Amino acid sequence: QQPVQSPQAVILREGEDAVINCSSSKALYSVHWYRQKHGEAPVFLMILLKGGEQKGHEKISASFNEKKQQSSLYLTASQLSYSGTYFCGTGYSGGGADGLTFGKGTHLIIQP
């Protein structure tokens, strides 16, 4: 089942913060975050495995709440280069040959 991302789109000024949410109705084993710029391939940002951990790299970080089956991506002091569409991809526990299920994406526009 496709995870739900919110918001669908957001416009920010350079330097502002953004939060993108990803919710699933099924128990999660992993959450991936990818960013896709127009006309390019999605690029991996980070992966979080169950356990409620938080990961970060410079000004981009993410959290994973296993109990709520939610993940959030935090972009701090956004830069123009952060513009693009952000996808969360979810992997499900219970074993089996699961591929990733992606949300519909969040369009992020950073204006100078």
Next chain:
Amino acid sequence: KAGVTQTPRYLIKTRGQQVTLSCSPISGHRSVSWYQQTPGQGLQFLFEYFSETQRNKGNFPGRFSGRQFSNSRSEMNVSTLELGDSALYLCASSQDRHLGGANVLTFGAGSRLTVL
């Protein structure tokens, strides 16, 4: 090292025709997944192959099929094309096959299919 290579990058077909898309994964990656990307639906999972075996399949009709060769290269085929098949088809490879979707995917640039 070389990334994921998809060919052709662009193609135009007419309804009823069939199409074959090719994907060469990163050297050493044994898992190849295919996704269909459309503006309204985002990334929709088609299928995943690992060591020449289809391990998982998304909710697409039987017109969509694929295969993987011994060198891990993969092809997908769409028969009897419909207008709604117009999309960007993305291939992604990963190194190991973990359960629960714990593999990091590296995507190719995609093959953009237009059906007229």
